[in-house]
Amino acid sequence: MALDSDLFHPDYVPEPYWWEAARPGTDHATDLPASTEVLIVGSGYAGLSAALELARNGRTATVVEKDRFGEGASTRNGGGLSAGINLGKGISGTPGQASKGEDHAKLIERLMVESAASLDLIETLVARENIHCHFEKTGRFLGAYTAQHFEGFQAKAELINRVTDAGATVLSRAEQRAEIASDFYHGGIVIKKSAKLHPALFHKGLLEAAHRAGARLCAETEVSGIEGTAGNFTVRTSRGECKAEQVIIATNGYTGALTPGLRKRLIPVASHIIATEKLPADLAASLIPHGRTISETPRVLCYYRMSPDGTRMIYGGRARFTQVGPDVSGSLLHRMMTDRFPQLKGTKITHSWSGLVAFTNDFLPHMGQEKGLHYCLGCNGSGVGMLTYLGTQVAQRILQGGRANTAYATLDLPKVPVPFYDGRPWFLPVVGGYYRWLDKRDRRRE
Numbered sequence: 001m002a003l004d005s006d007l008f009h010p011d012y013v014p015e016p017y018w019w020e021a022a023r024p025g026t027d028h029a030t031d032l033p034a035s036t037e038v039l040i041v042g043s044g045y046a047g048l049s050a051a052l053e054l055a056r057n058g059r060t061a062t063v064v065e066k067d068r069f070g071e072g073a074s075t076r077n078g079g080g081l082s083a084g085i086n087l088g089k090g091i092s093g094t095p096g097q098a099s100k101g102e103d104h105a106k107l108i109e110r111l112m113v114e115s116a117a118s119l120d121l122i123e124t125l126v127a128r129e130n131i132h133c134h135f136e137k138t139g140r141f142l143g144a145y146t147a148q149h150f151e152g153f154q155a156k157a158e159l160i161n162r163v164t165d166a167g168a169t170v171l172s173r174a175e176q177r178a179e180i181a182s183d184f185y186h187g188g189i190v191i192k193k194s195a196k197l198h199p200a201l202f203h204k205g206l207l208e209a210a211h212r213a214g215a216r217l218c219a220e221t222e223v224s225g226i227e228g229t230a231g232n233f234t235v236r237t238s239r240g241e242c243k244a245e246q247v248i249i250a251t252n253g254y255t256g257a258l259t260p261g262l263r264k265r266l267i268p269v270a271s272h273i274i275a276t277e278k279l280p281a282d283l284a285a286s287l288i289p290h291g292r293t294i295s296e297t298p299r300v301l302c303y304y305r306m307s308p309d310g311t312r313m314i315y316g317g318r319a320r321f322t323q324v325g326p327d328v329s330g331s332l333l334h335r336m337m338t339d340r341f342p343q344l345k346g347t348k349i350t351h352s353w354s355g356l357v358a359f360t361n362d363f364l365p366h367m368g369q370e371k372g373l374h375y376c377l378g379c380n381g382s383g384v385g386m387l388t389y390l391g392t393q394v395a396q397r398i399l400q401g402g403r404a405n406t407a408y409a410t411l412d413l414p415k416v417p418v419p420f421y422d423g424r425p426w427f428l429p430v431v432g433g434y435y436r437w438l439d440k441r442d443r444r445r446e
């Protein structure tokens with residue numbers, strides 16, 4: 001089907017804008033070793049941060065990736081770092097059956113403190129490993145989609161400020177123009193301790209750091225089976241077998257038939273992004289004057305920011321919950337973008353792409369053990385900081401002989417309450433359509 005030339009630029013490519021600077025590849029790839037102390041499945045932020053931490057502490061760690069390194073979400077995302085305070089429903093709702101008797105409010109606070117620490121970890125990694133990834137602590141603006149959403153913001157900001165050092169301030173609708181050249185929202189919260197980076201350059205930097213530290217990196221090697229118990233696993237791959245004392249599953253939205261028990265506790269959801277052509281300098285500078293990342297409160301949300309050089313809008317959202325062609329998601333996102341910024345009508349798309357994130361039933365990320373396998377999974381759309389953090393935590397758990405230092409290890413990975421669910425989310429188109437209808441209804445009511 002021909003692309004709509006009113007929307008798509010003649011130079012349009014259906015792949016991530018970020019890949020212009022760093023494309024998934026096989027640099028530093030080695031053969032699969034016959035044995036390793038720790039074998040890690042998946043080469044995104046979670047797998048690489050675990051490998052880096054293990055290798056720096058003298059363990060032999062081997063990352064096994066079925067595609068090119070970084071083929072998953074870690075080179076495709078928006079690069080927004082929420083300092084983890086974006087704990088989804090967990091921040092105001094219930095983290096499922098997770099609390100195991102611990103006082104619920106205290107647990108939430110511990111999770112929030114640790115989540116805020118994920119940003120400190122990224123900052124440390126970027127500095128220590130000298131990663132050039134346009135890391136900037138520019139803060140975040142969370143826009144209220146309805147007046148009712150805005151009503152909860154004061155309490156939310158107070159909770160964030162009481163528990164973390166994230167620095168949250170509520171802005172009324174009349175004040176929000178200081179943050180965003182749009183009247184779309186009913187006010188918002190500015191969260192100072194929040195950042196952005198170039199996701200593919202950050203991934204490249206982590207990969208190089210893991211390599212320098214001595215981790216083995218195997219590309220284009222699919223793990224097809226894991227047998228045995230902790231201390232003595234045999235891992236079958238498309239390139240032969242490897243013995244491993246410990247295994248870490250770091251496959252997030254790409255978790256498949258290899259680990260059916262984990263797969264059926266995750267809901268893989270597509271997320272989509274477009275990059276616009278370069279904008280006129282004064283228009284580009286006016287859209288998000290303080291360079292913040294932007295997110296919002298509807299069920300089907302958008303998240304966006306300017307490109308690291310400040311010239312383009314990078315606009316993401318769950319235009320559809322399933323993988324659709326980049327031309328389809330691109331057109332939908334363009335409409336969402338111009339709903340927020342009518343001044344971008346006529347601006348063309350140069351890149352459109354998608355990736356998979358993993359949702360959990362409690363909207364929280366998880367680390368734990370299943371059948372002796374370690375895992376860190378369930379980004380719920382916000383995994384740049386949190387899955388780097390939990391990858392590091394899983395590694396520390398192994399280094400400390402099984403002792404975990406994180407409240408996230410106390411949470412059970414809850415079941416998805418859909419009968420016979422096996423990890424293939426047939427219900428997503430219906431849920432996505434229903435959520436979009438609910439969002440529209442909520443706006444219309446006002």
Ligand SMILES: Cc1cc2nc3c(=O)[nH]c(=O)nc-3n(C[C@H](O)[C@H](O)[C@H](O)COP(=O)(O)OP(=O)(O)OC[C@H]3O[C@@H](n4cnc5c(N)ncnc54)[C@H](O)[C@@H]3O)c2cc1C
Nearest residue numbers: 042044045046066072073074077078080223355379383384
């Ligand atoms: C479009 C989009 C926008 C996003 N925006 C943001 C954002 O702005 N901020 C934020 O915090 N988060 C964001 N996220 C989420 C974030 O990108 C993810 O949480 C994070 O990258 C997950 O990292 P990971 O290492 O756990 O998994 P991934 O990077 O997804 O890596 C998993 C890897 O496992 C591999 N794999 C799977 N099965 C096997 C197997 N059997 N054998 C070998 N390898 C296997 C896959 O090939 C894949 O490379 C976004 C995600 C997407 C898709």
